[in-house]
Amino acid sequence: MIKKLDNSNEEVAKKIFSVFQNSYKVEAQLIGSADFPPLLRSVKAIENSATDFYGFIVNDALTAVIEVVIVDKRLEIDSLTVEPNYFRQGIASKLLSYVLETISYSTAIVETAVVNIPAINLYQSHGFVEFKRWTPAHGIPKLALSVESAG
Numbered sequence: 001m002i003k004k005l006d007n008s009n010e011e012v013a014k015k016i017f018s019v020f021q022n023s024y025k026v027e028a029q030l031i032g033s034a035d036f037p038p039l040l041r042s043v044k045a046i047e048n049s050a051t052d053f054y055g056f057i058v059n060d061a062l063t064a065v066i067e068v069v070i071v072d073k074r075l076e077i078d079s080l081t082v083e084p085n086y087f088r089q090g091i092a093s094k095l096l097s098y099v100l101e102t103i104s105y106s107t108a109i110v111e112t113a114v115v116n117i118p119a120i121n122l123y124q125s126h127g128f129v130e131f132k133r134w135t136p137a138h139g140i141p142k143l144a145l146s147v148e149s150a151g
Helices: 010-031 043-047 091-102 117-125
Strands: 002-005 052-058 061-071 074-082 107-113 129-134 142-148
Touching: 002 010, 002 091, 010 043, 010 052, 010 061, 010 074, 010 107, 052 091, 061 091, 074 091, 091 117, 107 117, 117 142
Parallel strands: 074 107
Antiparallel strands: 002 052, 052 061, 061 074, 107 142, 129 142
16 A cells, blocks of 8 residues: 655654665665765654655555655655565555656656666666766766656
């Protein structure tokens, strides 16, 4: 089941934080980064975030989270994380489909590490195409992908 999460609730923020930490630790290993910026995000930062969080719930457990924000009709996907025990079950794809189908936008964009092939493949399977590559100050080469709304 997919539902919108109330990240301003401390207990919910802690659950989101836990999914982020577990998933981003795997991603940090995948991209070979000891200092992976998403791992530095605190429960308080999640609690105070103005973005929207949607969760995938299995047996009352939060198994995946997608974080989005709308800026001038552009849907920005800030994070999409899955608990490692739930990898390769199509959950990320279901969450992505959910936000693309239920939120009104003109263009959706997402950024990920160039070496994060599973994420790139996921986004491309939903019609996203690469439009930019760069290396930010933290030194992890990134790319950005976008898709136009079908609606």
